Amino acid sequence: GNSVTQMEGPVTLSEEAFLTINCTYTATGYPSLFWYVQYPGEGLQLLLKATKADDKGSNKGFEATYRKETTSFHLEKGSVQVSDSAVYFCALSEYAGKSTFGDGTTLTVKP
Amino acid sequence: SQTIHQWPATLVQPVGSPLSLECTVEGTSNPNLYWYRQAAGRGLQLLFYSVGIGQISSEVPQNLSASRPQDRQFILSSKKLLLSDSGFYLCAWSGTPLNTEAFFGQGTRLTVV
Numbered sequence: 001g002n003s004v005t006q007m008e009g010p011v012t013l014s015e016e017a018f019l020t021i022n023c024t025y026t027a028t029g030y031p032s033l034f035w036y037v038q039y040p041g042e043g044l045q046l047l048l049k050a051t052k053a054d055d056k057g058s059n060k061g062f063e064a065t066y067r068k069e070t071t072s073f074h075l076e077k078g079s080v081q082v083s084d085s086a087v088y089f090c091a092l093s094e095y096a097g098k099s100t101f102g103d104g105t106t107l108t109v110k111p
Numbered sequence: 112s113q114t115i116h117q118w119p120a121t122l123v124q125p126v127g128s129p130l131s132l133e134c135t136v137e138g139t140s141n142p143n144l145y146w147y148r149q150a151a152g153r154g155l156q157l158l159f160y161s162v163g164i165g166q167i168s169s170e171v172p173q174n175l176s177a178s179r180p181q182d183r184q185f186i187l188s189s190k191k192l193l194l195s196d197s198g199f200y201l202c203a204w205s206g207t208p209l210n211t212e213a214f215f216g217q218g219t220r221l222t223v224v
Contacts, residue, residue, distance in 0.1 A: 006154075031211075032211040032212070034212065036215075041218075041220075042217055042218065043117075043201055043215040043217045043218045044155075044201065044203075044215040046212060046213075046214070049212060051211075089154060089155070091155075093211040093212075093213070094211070095211065098143075098145065098157065098160055098205075099155075099157070099213055100157075101154040101155040101156075102154050103152075103153050103154040104153070104154050
């Protein structure tokens with residue numbers, strides 16, 4: 001079956017530091033890949049997505065590239081802000097939104 | 112634009128009591144609907160999904176059930192809650208099979224005491 005493995009957290013960074021959150025996946029087909037963000041007490045919001053190999057998703061300064069050869073979709077941001085503090089989930093989906101999620105990585109950014 | 116509503120936002124229920132969580136979607140027709148559960152400090156586990164009225168698929172055996180009485184309404188239920196049912200429940204919808212992105216509600220924090 002499908003699975004997603006995320007870098008374990010929590011991650012604590014200072015403002016303006018570089019962020020990488022690793023994500024690797026196992027899938028039987030050709031999934032779309034996603035990063036979702038969850039702020040405290042809220043549901044999940046789509047941060048970015050990539051639907052095929054070598055696609056780069058980007059949003060709000062975050063980027064991730066769909067790497068089929070390494071089955072990875074690592075999340076990066078060049079300069080984090082305090083407002084980026086949240087839980088980040090990597091996910092894959094092969095059919096109509098039925099998604100498999102990683103366990104989530106909690107990011108705390110300190111001023 | 113499409114919106115998804117989920118309620119209540121928080122719920123505290125005693126062990127053995129029934130449960131009903133409701134989710135509705137606006138601005139789209141024939142959506143695929145999903146119930147996920149998020150245990151503390153963990154990722155999301157898909158509980159149920161539905162591709163149409165009255166069509167429910169269960170992903171994991173459990174104490175819960177789901178129903179879809181109308182096209183844009185999805186209900187999560189239990190006859191008798193267990194302590195292990197505590198968690199954060201998220202409803203989601205997606206569009207056509209080619210659009211694999213899911214859109215989530217704000218979630219319900221359920222505490223069984």
